[in-house]
Amino acid sequence: MSQGLDIDHLAKLARLNLTADEKKLYTQQLSQVLTYFEALAKADLPPTADVAMVVDESALRSDEPGKPLGAEAVTKIAPASHDGQISVPRVVDDES
Amino acid sequence: MSNAEWEVVIGLEVHVQLHTRAKVFASAPWGFGQEPNEQVDPVVLGLPGTLPVVNREAVEKAILFGLVVGAEIPAQCAWDRKNYFYPDNPKNYQLTQKDFPVTMGGKVEIELPGASRNVQGEHKFIRLHHAHLEEDVGKLSHSGSGSLVDYNRAGVPLLEIVSEPDLRSAAEAAAFLNALVMMLTQAGVADCDMEKGQLRCDANVSIRRRGETKLGTRSETKNLNSISGVRDCIIYETARQVRELEAGRAIVQETRGWNAENGRGYVLRDKEDAHDYRYFPDPDIPTLKISRETVQRLQKQVPESPYARQQRYIEKLNVPYTAASVLIAQSDLAQWFEVAVAAHPSNAAGIANLVVNDLLRELSASSGAAEGADIAKVSLASCRIQPAHLAALVKLTDEGTISKQQAKEVFTEMFQSGQSPVQIVESKGLKQNSDTGELEKIIQEVIADPSVAKSIAEYRAGNEKAINALKGPIMKRTQGKANPVLIDQLLRKALG
Amino acid sequence: MAQELYQLSATEISQRLAKGELTSRALVEALMKRYHALNKKVGAFTHLDEADVLAQADASDARRKAGKTLGPLDGIPVGIKDNIAVKGQPLTCSSKMLAPLVSPYDAHVIESLRAAGAILYGRLNMDEFAMGSSTENSAVQKTFNPWDLARIPGGSSGGSAAALSAGLVPLALGSDTGGSIRQPASHCGIIGLKPTYGLISRYGLVAFASSLDQIGPMARTIDDCVLLLNALASPDARDMTCFNKNHRQQLPEVAAKSLRIGVPKGVLGKGVGAEVAAATQAAIDFYKSQGCTIIEVDLPSSDLAVPTYYVVATAEASSNLARYDGVRYGHRSANAKTPIEMMTNSRSEGFGPEVKRRILLGTFVLSAGYADAYYVRALRARSKIRAEHLAALEKVDMLLTPTVPTPAFKAGEKISDPLQLYLEDIFTIPANLAGLPALSVPCGKSGHLPVGFHLVGAPLSENKLLAAARLFEAAHGFANQLPTL
Numbered sequence A: 001m002s003q004g005l006d007i008d009h010l011a012k013l014a015r016l017n018l019t020a021d022e023k024k025l026y027t028q029q030l031s032q033v034l035t036y037f038e039a040l041a042k043a044d045l046p047p048t049a050d051v052a053m054v055v056d057e058s059a060l061r062s063d064e065p066g067k068p069l070g071a072e073a074v075t076k077i078a079p080a081s082h083d084g085q086i087s088v089p090r091v092v093d094d095e096s
Numbered sequence B: 001m002s003n004a005e006w007e008v009v010i011g012l013e014v015h016v017q018l019h020t021r022a023k024v025f026a027s028a029p030w031g032f033g034q035e036p037n038e039q040v041d042p043v044v045l046g047l048p049g050t051l052p053v054v055n056r057e058a059v060e061k062a063i064l065f066g067l068v069v070g071a072e073i074p075a076q077c078a079w080d081r082k083n084y085f086y087p088d089n090p091k092n093y094q095l096t097q098k099d100f101p102v103t104m105g106g107k108v109e110i111e112l113p114g115a116s117r118n119v120q121g122e123h124k125f126i127r128l129h130h131a132h133l134e135e136d137v138g139k140l141s142h143s144g145s146g147s148l149v150d151y152n153r154a155g156v157p158l159l160e161i162v163s164e165p166d167l168r169s170a171a172e173a174a175a176f177l178n179a180l181v182m183m184l185t186q187a188g189v190a191d192c193d194m195e196k197g198q199l200r201c202d203a204n205v206s207i208r209r210r211g212e213t214k215l216g217t218r219s220e221t222k223n224l225n226s227i228s229g230v231r232d233c234i235i236y237e238t239a240r241q242v243r244e245l246e247a248g249r250a251i252v253q254e255t256r257g258w259n260a261e262n263g264r265g266y267v268l269r270d271k272e273d274a275h276d277y278r279y280f281p282d283p284d285i286p287t288l289k290i291s292r293e294t295v296q297r298l299q300k301q302v303p304e305s306p307y308a309r310q311q312r313y314i315e316k317l318n319v320p321y322t323a324a325s326v327l328i329a330q331s332d333l334a335q336w337f338e339v340a341v342a343a344h345p346s347n348a349a350g351i352a353n354l355v356v357n358d359l360l361r362e363l364s365a366s367s368g369a370a371e372g373a374d375i376a377k378v379s380l381a382s383c384r385i386q387p388a389h390l391a392a393l394v395k396l397t398d399e400g401t402i403s404k405q406q407a408k409e410v411f412t413e414m415f416q417s418g419q420s421p422v423q424i425v426e427s428k429g430l431k432q433n434s435d436t437g438e439l440e441k442i443i444q445e446v447i448a449d450p451s452v453a454k455s456i457a458e459y460r461a462g463n464e465k466a467i468n469a470l471k472g473p474i475m476k477r478t479q480g481k482a483n484p485v486l487i488d489q490l491l492r493k494a495l496g
Numbered sequence C: 001m002a003q004e005l006y007q008l009s010a011t012e013i014s015q016r017l018a019k020g021e022l023t024s025r026a027l028v029e030a031l032m033k034r035y036h037a038l039n040k041k042v043g044a045f046t047h048l049d050e051a052d053v054l055a056q057a058d059a060s061d062a063r064r065k066a067g068k069t070l071g072p073l074d075g076i077p078v079g080i081k082d083n084i085a086v087k088g089q090p091l092t093c094s095s096k097m098l099a100p101l102v103s104p105y106d107a108h109v110i111e112s113l114r115a116a117g118a119i120l121y122g123r124l125n126m127d128e129f130a131m132g133s134s135t136e137n138s139a140v141q142k143t144f145n146p147w148d149l150a151r152i153p154g155g156s157s158g159g160s161a162a163a164l165s166a167g168l169v170p171l172a173l174g175s176d177t178g179g180s181i182r183q184p185a186s187h188c189g190i191i192g193l194k195p196t197y198g199l200i201s202r203y204g205l206v207a208f209a210s211s212l213d214q215i216g217p218m219a220r221t222i223d224d225c226v227l228l229l230n231a232l233a234s235p236d237a238r239d240m241t242c243f244n245k246n247h248r249q250q251l252p253e254v255a256a257k258s259l260r261i262g263v264p265k266g267v268l269g270k271g272v273g274a275e276v277a278a279a280t281q282a283a284i285d286f287y288k289s290q291g292c293t294i295i296e297v298d299l300p301s302s303d304l305a306v307p308t309y310y311v312v313a314t315a316e317a318s319s320n321l322a323r324y325d326g327v328r329y330g331h332r333s334a335n336a337k338t339p340i341e342m343m344t345n346s347r348s349e350g351f352g353p354e355v356k357r358r359i360l361l362g363t364f365v366l367s368a369g370y371a372d373a374y375y376v377r378a379l380r381a382r383s384k385i386r387a388e389h390l391a392a393l394e395k396v397d398m399l400l401t402p403t404v405p406t407p408a409f410k411a412g413e414k415i416s417d418p419l420q421l422y423l424e425d426i427f428t429i430p431a432n433l434a435g436l437p438a439l440s441v442p443c444g445k446s447g448h449l450p451v452g453f454h455l456v457g458a459p460l461s462e463n464k465l466l467a468a469a470r471l472f473e474a475a476h477g478f479a480n481q482l483p484t485l
């Protein structure tokens, strides 16, 4: 029924906190939607998708530097900043 | 460690910042040493509504790299999103190429260290899997209770060069990176300045018993930022894995970090914690067709490969290996050398020696580089000597117009003033003494000195080398101005 | 009865301004008066900088006086959906997440409107991040259907549609990912065009699902729609998916006799309200009476459209909305000790339930182990749907269907049933999946509620669709019709 829906794992991947009630509700709603999606699993489909859109090199940008916003404009919209840099709580581990 | 029993298998993923003026998907400029967040525009910052547009120069630099290593340039390439959250990643996805990279395959010729510095080592070819074009992330720094983010580096074009697992030692890995750096810098693809973080490397390391063909479980160490770091890390990691297996434990697939300060690796995350990057094709960047005209145009920019050049210097120009290996590391140096050789083709070795020993030493000293610093990285921009003048100096020496000792003096003057050697020789009256009469007189005086009688007797008895003992005193009396070739001739005549 | 200024179409305004019978200032003053009287009731605008509007109007009047008018849009107000960036104005997407953000740059369409002399007239309410079909997902306010204030205006461009039908503004920008221009247009009795994918630059349109999103014009008459479309459609090198050729065109005169109109098999069958079906049938009959050829077409993969759409759209959205994390701009949670906690808390506090639901769904369909079954299959289904539509559009000039199966529902009626709400878009979604131009045109009423029909054409056939719609408009009284408020 839930098609392998692991709501805790999804919430972690999506960086969302969910309350117990939300977890229950979303699990139920998403399961319903995924059941509806079963039409896709059953459908007779082409073996591969077409390439959505193709452009040639004329769509590329020339290597001309443009005008940056400037650190002042960047920090002005930032929730917190210090000396032109954006501040965040301390990063514990440098992994990425 | 019983390394004899174990074989290490290494694959490298090398990230190099491409030499462009603007960023890879945005027009913001980039460059080292700017104030934080001064090289950021709405696209780099990932402001709502902004879209990436691929920089033509970045694509062409990537293609050029592909041509340098003999890779295939597919007719189309495409970008994907790699999704992960991190404060230095403005969109919380990185634009990269997963399934359709800009170059496929290719190979890099490497040279292993020889038995000594004067001996050329073994050459091998390391296959590349592919290279893809992606964007760099910002930089985090830590201060007290918080961290600070500077997005200047975000969006800088990165070429990720992925090797096949063809490397079999830390030395091979280092040789591979050396070769890559030479090829990338000489083609103008990248500057590879490791001090500025322009080249970073992930090392995939596994070991297996010699003779085994199956690959062992690998670890991946991320973000090594120097060639020595890569070498040290591989040695460390090989030893660690041997220790594990010999203790009867299994190697776990994991992602590791490297602490260059204490020379130790550490676990970042194991397979269970592996990221689920949820790759999918970026809907903002259509698949890009690469025309064959572009490929052909870029093919013309492919320079001679460093090791082909080295072989040519050794075989065609008779340059000793030690000098050739230094010359090829830097293409402007090699070009400088070749201009000089064109002006005096008969003694390329003499020119090479002067360039590699004297010129580089002086350039290095005048640039204030620390003793023992990488001499090949010296800039020729400040060099006042013209290649043709250096060639002329070698020619003057070869023709006997000035002595080798005088040549050193002239070189020093040339380096300081930028004058031609002919001018210097004339203005300083350094012309070698070729006055036969005066020289004959000095020779007569010297051979009359009883202290050399023994040498004369030996020479006359057939010992050729004994004659050399007479040349020193003669040279001394002429204050080094005598032409050594002439001394030799006259001395032999005098001794009969 | 003398026409009030708010009742004028943009084309009429343009003519009066040109003749010197009207000033832009007088017009915006009348509109702002109406705004003060009605916006609380309708809830269409979330922000209106009156001083800025007056300054723009005065500048336009000054240009006109100096003989330097910038074109037919000069001095005419255009309402802007709040997911299009205007420098110096809020860009909230009707979300708490972006409530604090003031955009430091202009979208391409905003630059185009400025260049055309149009007056950027306020920000229009929408479903949060354009996710919804009722505008009930706005975190800012509710918007009501001017034809029945107990009902929803449709969505996500509900503010734009409601503002037009309430006579608050003569032109508006909407955006359409699965029907977000056409469905509210149908519900509010106005015209809404979703252009061919790539005709209008998305630079500055806050992305919901990048491969489906298009900005489009919303208006009360076909001529107004053309006027606005021509100002928006221009090449832009900042959007690689935007055509690099200029496709602005004059509206062609189409001869009804040469038009072949396709009607998908069984389209007025199950799920379509009786009065909607009747109004659509009347439109089909009208075209037939004019000499058009009506051809039944088969689109066998139509049933796949909604699941395909929700997989593709949520997958892209989960990634597009990842950037809202409280680090660089927008809402940041006050209580967090680590960056992960800060990002997670900010997102949890900033996003509403529908946005969270779609992010979770999109994360799922892309996640390891499920991407092949959902995301990759959806791309394959999308190819099939596109191919079937393009094949059908070789045999006919355009497809005609209802825009929405049923008229505007009561506020609160479907909010708790996402799947029911997703089915609102059943007729509009295929045009987004296939990148085709599509237009909703008012064609009658279901009770007191407007109903629209829907035309879908081959890529870049906007002008043909608009010309066909104008034939209908000219023969009926639905153009520029405003409810009594």
Ligand SMILES: [Mg+2]
Pocket: B013, B202
């Ligand atoms: Mg890597």
Ligand SMILES: [Zn+2]
Pocket: B015, B096, B134, B160
């Ligand atoms: Zn990479």
